Amino acid sequence: MKTYFECIPCFMQQALKAGKMTAKDNRQLKTILDETGCLVKTFSMQSTPAEYGAEVYKLIRKITGVEDPYKEIKQQSIKEAKELYPELKNIVKNSENRLLTAVRIAIAGNIIDFGVNKKFNLKEDVQRILTQNFAVLDFDTFNDAVQKAKTILYIGDNAGESVFDKLLIEEMSDKKVIYAVREIPVINDAVYEDAVESELDEVAEIISSGAKAPGTILNQCNENFLNIFNTADLVISKGQGNYEGLSDVKRPLFFLLKAKCSVIARDLKINENDIILKGINIS
Amino acid sequence: MKTYFECIPCFMQQALKAGKMTAKDNRQLKTILDETGCLVKTFSMQSTPAEYGAEVYKLIRKITGVEDPYKEIKQQSIKEAKELYPELKNIVKNSENRLLTAVRIAIAGNIIDFGVNKKFNLKEDVQRILTQNFAVLDFDTFNDAVQKAKTILYIGDNAGESVFDKLLIEEMSDKKVIYAVREIPVINDAVYEDAVESELDEVAEIISSGAKAPGTILNQCNENFLNIFNTADLVISKGQGNYEGLSDVKRPLFFLLKAKCSVIARDLKINENDIILKGINIS
Numbered sequence: 001m002k003t004y005f006e007c008i009p010c011f012m013q014q015a016l017k018a019g020k021m022t023a024k025d026n027r028q029l030k031t032i033l034d035e036t037g038c039l040v041k042t043f044s045m046q047s048t049p050a051e052y053g054a055e056v057y058k059l060i061r062k063i064t065g066v067e068d069p070y071k072e073i074k075q076q077s078i079k080e081a082k083e084l085y086p087e088l089k090n091i092v093k094n095s096e097n098r099l100l101t102a103v104r105i106a107i108a109g110n111i112i113d114f115g116v117n118k119k120f121n122l123k124e125d126v127q128r129i130l131t132q133n134f135a136v137l138d139f140d141t142f143n144d145a146v147q148k149a150k151t152i153l154y155i156g157d158n159a160g161e162s163v164f165d166k167l168l169i170e171e172m173s174d175k176k177v178i179y180a181v182r183e184i185p186v187i188n189d190a191v192y193e194d195a196v197e198s199e200l201d202e203v204a205e206i207i208s209s210g211a212k213a214p215g216t217i218l219n220q221c222n223e224n225f226l227n228i229f230n231t232a233d234l235v236i237s238k239g240q241g242n243y244e245g246l247s248d249v250k251r252p253l254f255f256l257l258k259a260k261c262s263v264i265a266r267d268l269k270i271n272e273n274d275i276i277l278k279g280i281n282i283s
Numbered sequence: 284m285k286t287y288f289e290c291i292p293c294f295m296q297q298a299l300k301a302g303k304m305t306a307k308d309n310r311q312l313k314t315i316l317d318e319t320g321c322l323v324k325t326f327s328m329q330s331t332p333a334e335y336g337a338e339v340y341k342l343i344r345k346i347t348g349v350e351d352p353y354k355e356i357k358q359q360s361i362k363e364a365k366e367l368y369p370e371l372k373n374i375v376k377n378s379e380n381r382l383l384t385a386v387r388i389a390i391a392g393n394i395i396d397f398g399v400n401k402k403f404n405l406k407e408d409v410q411r412i413l414t415q416n417f418a419v420l421d422f423d424t425f426n427d428a429v430q431k432a433k434t435i436l437y438i439g440d441n442a443g444e445s446v447f448d449k450l451l452i453e454e455m456s457d458k459k460v461i462y463a464v465r466e467i468p469v470i471n472d473a474v475y476e477d478a479v480e481s482e483l484d485e486v487a488e489i490i491s492s493g494a495k496a497p498g499t500i501l502n503q504c505n506e507n508f509l510n511i512f513n514t515a516d517l518v519i520s521k522g523q524g525n526y527e528g529l530s531d532v533k534r535p536l537f538f539l540l541k542a543k544c545s546v547i548a549r550d551l552k553i554n555e556n557d558i559i560l561k562g563i564n565i566s
Contacts, residue, residue, distance in 0.1 A: 041318075
């Protein structure tokens with residue numbers, strides 16, 4: 001997905017938000033906004049928003065020296081999600097269609113996002129998504145693909161959401177699941193230690209995709225990830241950032257996300273706040 | 284009022300909005316965003332947001348060659364407001380306190396603003412504001428000041444809102460009222476011809492303040508305006524942009540506005556969407 005013009009003010013907003021959390025004083029915060037402003041000119045609208053985001057968060061790291069501004073927030077998100085886990089597990093167990101319910105829960109976890117400028121209430125939003133209609137629901141093909149798959153690559157998104165992903169991966173327990181995280185902290189995206197903290201190591205092999213962006217940009221990913229990406233029987237891509245990087249790839253793939261901004265919604269031809277399980281290139 | 288950090292993404296948003304209306308193609312729109320981005324670095328947080336805005340709209344004019352992107356929208360706003368005029372006039376006539384009701388109506392007109400990133404429904408919003416409580420209501424001192432004044436400077440804000448201002452000025456019909464507008468089009472702010480189209484020439488002398496910003500920046504105003512500003516018995520300042528430029532002046536002044544963004548609300552120590560009639564430096 002290419003960058004939309006609407007993404008540009010949004011990056012400035014994200015720089016402000018992350019800058020407020022990390023800058024040691026107003027002068028440093030102004031420098032962050034100055035540099036984010038200068039970045040606009042260097043950037044092509046042909047790139048993905050995730051690549052743009054990578055540059056914004058890189059300059060914040062450079063200016064502030066803070067490697068992981070969202071560290072505490074991520075730990076808190078994981079803690080809150082883990083507190084919900086037993087209740088959510090029961091919902092899956094007692095549901096008519098366990099896989100579909102676990103898909104819903106995994107999408108519900110996608111609301112944990114501090115990049116998009118929205119507030120959320122984890123428990124309330126989860127309840128709503130559990131009964132929300134899907135704007136796109138390719139469940140039959142997804143179910144087929146899961147049943148047939150021996151290896152599944154699951155590309156994670158945010159920390160906290162990772163706990164919800166675990167519930168879906170548990171419904172694929174007879175498969176070899178590889179859970180991919182970002183190489184370095186960007187926004188509240190999960191890195192290796194967040195995935196371990198979410199206890200994903202109990203159900204999957206955790207790898208880094210090599211991504212330094214808030215999404216999966218294939219030409220920035222490491223060889224190990226690319227090998228798995230190219231050979232896995234099924235690839236599941238969680239969230240907006242991964243969609244941004246992978247929406248135009250040629251291989252079969254399932255996107256699981258909630259459209260949290262108007263740009264993603266427009267690109268997917270759905271409405272903001274819609275949820276989807278969408279397969280592409282499925283034969 | 285100084286610029287808040289939150290104003291910076293907002294300017295990028297405004298550049299996008301005005302750019303979409305005026306740019307001849309995506310390349311020109313990108314140039315507008317590039318240049319707006321570069322502008323951040325050149326700007327001090329000690330300046331007012333209105334000064335910042337002036338630079339943004341100046342570069343859009345320079346890049347696109349379009350002098351008045353909001354021309355049609357302004358004409359439409361004035362037309363709609365004029366259609367409401369007879370009804371609003373009746374409300375004033377039948378009210379217990381005509382001056383206060385006219386103040387409310389003048390504030391209601393302040394919702395006509397295409398700079399701030401909000402949608403509005405003129406008729407509905409007017410109805411609501413007619414019964415909304417004021418967060419600050421210095422009505423007694425305002426009433427006193429009006430009764431004692433011989434000359435009143437009324438600093439207008441947006442086109443369309445200007446028609447609502449007329450209703451308030453009509454309640455001061457025994458005074459000499461000077462209605463000040465911007466020198467050149469910025470956002471949907473009223474210029475001379477908009478004030479005439481709003482029939483303000485029937486009740487006031489219309490002058491240009493010399494302002495090329497979406498607000499009154501005194502050091503950018505012309506001599507005639509400054510003379511009147513310094514000598515008028517009463518000065519009424521409408522809207523956010525004028526507040527931004529005049530909030531720190533030393534002379535007595537009444538601000539009439541609806542807080543349409545969180546930054547103005549914070550500066551005034553009120554909540555977003557609150558309405559105020561606030562006097563400063565009143566002895």
